Amino acid sequence: MSNEQVIGEAVAVCGECDWVMRVPPRAAGEAAQCPRCGHHVAPPAQPDHQRPLAWALATLVMLGLVFAFDFLSFSTRGVAHSMSFFDAARAMSGHDYPSLGVLLFMTTAGLPAAYLLALVCLLVQAARRRSGAMSLALARTLRPLEPWMMADVFIVGVLVSLIKIVTLADVAIGTSFVAFCIYALLLLRTFTLIDWVSLWQNLAPMPVTDTHLETARTGASQDAVACRGCGMAYQPHRHGRCPRCNRRPVSNALDRIQLTWALLVTAVILYIPANIYPIMSTTSLGSTDPQTIIGGVLHLAHTGSWPIAAVIFVASVVVPISKIAALAWLCLAATHGWHDDSRSQMRLYRITEKIGRWSMIDVFVVAVLVALVRAGALMAIEPGPAALCFAAVVIITMVAAHTFDTRRLWGATFERDSP
Ligand SMILES: [Zn+2]
Ligand SMILES: [Zn+2]
Structure with missing residues (x-):
């Protein structure tokens, strides 16, 4: 045959x-896996587009509720203050870090909202089997955005910040935080319900x-x-x-491994100021105490908050360093043709790609503390330059993982295009 x-x-x-x-x-419910590397070439099949549509709409409604109530409240020695979800992003902008404010808002709410609205349009069009060039361009753009939505990471950041200040002040969780947790869960569920293969088949x-x-x-x-x-x-x-879909093929004119290397070197360089400069400073009764990433971890360990110290240490030190090391090793393996165990290399790449976004926890912790702890001269927290450098390290390593061409781990060679 x-x-x-x-x-x-x-x-x-x-x-x-x-x-x-x-x-x-x-x-229905069956996925298709690559026999060689285990990649899901087709996600679990959905009987129709109704289910993801319903979940996407529910997620949007819940996101709307997040903005309607108080997120967290704080009180110390008679000074009380509550913050909305939007305040976390606004506080960073107010302290000369507008880029961090935009980053926080986009990764937790802005990007997911745009994604869900676009998804709803596409699902409706797919159900009617009608589409134009615009919707095809939209469908092409949506999927790569998924790792950049970090509502789940933000929740862990909020919990860590609450535990960090619970000894200094009274903090309480607001209705909006509960809505945010439900919204984050709904968002994750919506991702798993989208059958991109049949969605594309219906669109085009x-x-x-x-x-x-x-x-x-x-x-x-x-x-x-x-x-x-x-x-x-x-x-x-x-x-x-x-x-x-009329998408241009990925050009081989640029050596993608060189690009990954360049991004990794940039991340290593930025990781130095991220550790030297303070990530935040706490002002309490006139005295200012700047804290670096490692300083913060040691302080937490000394005060007995071992689990939180471990979370911050893993997210801010272990994950970025091992991610950079793993990608560097994969680049070497791809360049020198070490393909003895491509499956393990592929597994290492997938783990690296999945865990990278969790490094953002410490940046979110700083944002929440800056917005929440505002008791004038009594106590205030300001972000430091390391927060910006560290956020850049996380973003650059995520982009580096994205630029890495995994087909090279399997010995694939591509002739250079000459456009
Ligand atoms: Zn494969
Ligand atoms: Zn295409």
Whole structure:
């Protein structure tokens, strides 16, 4: 029997290891996995688009409620004060760190709101099987945004900040914080319910092309790639752009490993001021006490808050350093062709990619404390320059992980395009 297949619904190129495979039709709840690297080439199938639509709308409503009530309240020695969710972002802007304020607002509420609204539009269009060039461009953009939504990380940041100041003042959780926790859970659930394969199929059915691809071989050996936008397998040299969504193929003109290296070096350089300068300073009764990341961890350990000291130490020191080290090792493995254990390397990459965003905890802790602890001369907390440097380290390492081409771990070589 010939293993030659027509490009269409049934043949896919794995975006992570470049393996060409048949994808049989999925029953409801069934996902399709790459036999070589375990990547989910198709998420669990959904019977229709009603469920993700309902969850996305519920998430939007809950996000609206977050803005309607008090988030946290604080009182010490007769000075009481409560903060809304929006105050956390506004406080950072008020202390000469508008970029951190924007970052906090966008990663926890702005980006998710835009994502959910766009998703609702796409799901409605998919149900009607009508779409235009605009909606295809929107669908291409949405999925890569998912790791940048950090509502879950923010919750951990809030809990850590509450434990940090519970000995200094009375703090209470507001209705808005409860709404925020429900919103974060709904958001995570919505992500898992989106069946991108059938969503794309309804927005723009896969066009029939006359190209033949052999399964159980690499895509590179047949000049085929998986479209980074819609997942369709196509041949860039024959088709130019993706025949379905019109996305341009990723250019090989730029050596992506060099780009990853450059980002890693930048992250290492920024990690130095992130540790030398204070991340925040506490002013209490006239005396100011600046605190570095490590200083904060040691202070927590001395006062007996071991679990919180451990959380901050892991998020701010262990995760960024091991992430940079792991990506550097993967770059070396890809460059020097160390492909003895591609599966383990792939697993290391996936862990690195998943945990990176959790480093943002300490930046969120600073933002919450700055907004919450405002008792004039009695007690106030200000952000330090290290907060900015550290946030930059987290973002740059996340981008570095994104630029890394995992197909290289499987020995794929790509000829350079000469545009
Ligand atoms: Zn694969
Ligand atoms: Zn495409």
